Amino acid sequence: MLYGICSDIHSNLAAFEAVLQSMEDNRVERTVCLGDLVGYGADPNECVELAKVNMDVCLIGNHDSVAIKHESSLGFNPFAKQAIEWTQRALSVDSVAYIRSLPYIHEENDICFVHASPLSPADWVYVTELEDALDAFENFSGRYCFVGHTHSPIIVASRSLAIPKVLDEYEYVIADTERLLVNVGSVGQPRDRDPRACWCLLDTETKCVRLIRVDYDIARTQESMRKAGMPSFLIDRLSVGR
Template identity: 40%
Template structure:
């Protein structure tokens, strides 16, 4: 099967629509969402409704749980807290009911998906360094684990000889005897200094993964944010990819 794997939409409807359009063009078999459908962006309910329609599997991210009171807001920085409080007031009953029951981690078609980390996903820790990855490889059984959360695309491999390294290859051939943790980046708020929306496509039959980037109407999303009480920085950062 061929899976599109998306994460960290963050209420950015323009980015989500552009990504879904590209996914449709790629003719995948399923769409898997790793969470953070809402938070930061101006269209939480619209993004929830669209992802409910288009995705076969949807996981919870910290920004999905936080507006529902399932995470202490002291965990978040001031911009994030402000966005969570705004999102909480905006969510309709359908969105709330949907977000309440999202799972944290699953295995599907021979690989693992989780928003944050395979180890204790509800702690909302990050995999940013090789050291972080080394601690998490023992926490899943499959060859490949897909994550989001940091908004930065990244691939870390672990060989049978315990050689752990960052991999830059794209597309990536999934090699026999090697395990991988793959961050698919962010649809709605990339932070790798590239403002293009990010997602991944994993072809299980071909053992191949590709990181994909697509343009979207950043200015339109920025204008929507500025028309709300959300912090202006959340609009400004979109064109910078940070």
């Protein structure tokens, strides 16, 4: 099975369209979105609609949860707060209903999918350090766990009785004794100094995981955000991937 796994779309329609095309080009058979369809960008309803049509599995992220007023935006920085409050006003009834239907976590075929961490999925725990990865490995039972939330792609391999290892490569074939924790990066808001959209291809037959970068029309997204009155900081950061 070829899985296409993405996360953190953040209302970036141009980036989402480019990633969906890349998935099609790579003959993906099953598609998964790990959440945060909305927030930051200016095309939330369009991105929700694309997810409804194109994703076999879609999870809820923290921005999605705040967007439907399931929880408060008090923890957001001022720029994110401004964008999510705009999103709350912009979301259609159908978009809100779809987001409300999304689960926090999904497991199938020895794979765990979650937005933040399998450790208390609804608490939006960031996996940014090795200790966070250790907690994550202890809270899923399969061979693979795919997460998003940090907007920075990374692969962490774990073997029995060994400390998990952060890998330098973005393409990796899992060994028989290993388990993997993979952050699939962000489609619409990359923060690893690479402005290209990111998604992950999993081949369950070859046991290969590959993080794929995709060029998209950043200027188109920025123009859409300007028209919506989004903060310049959110607009400018897309050009540099931070």
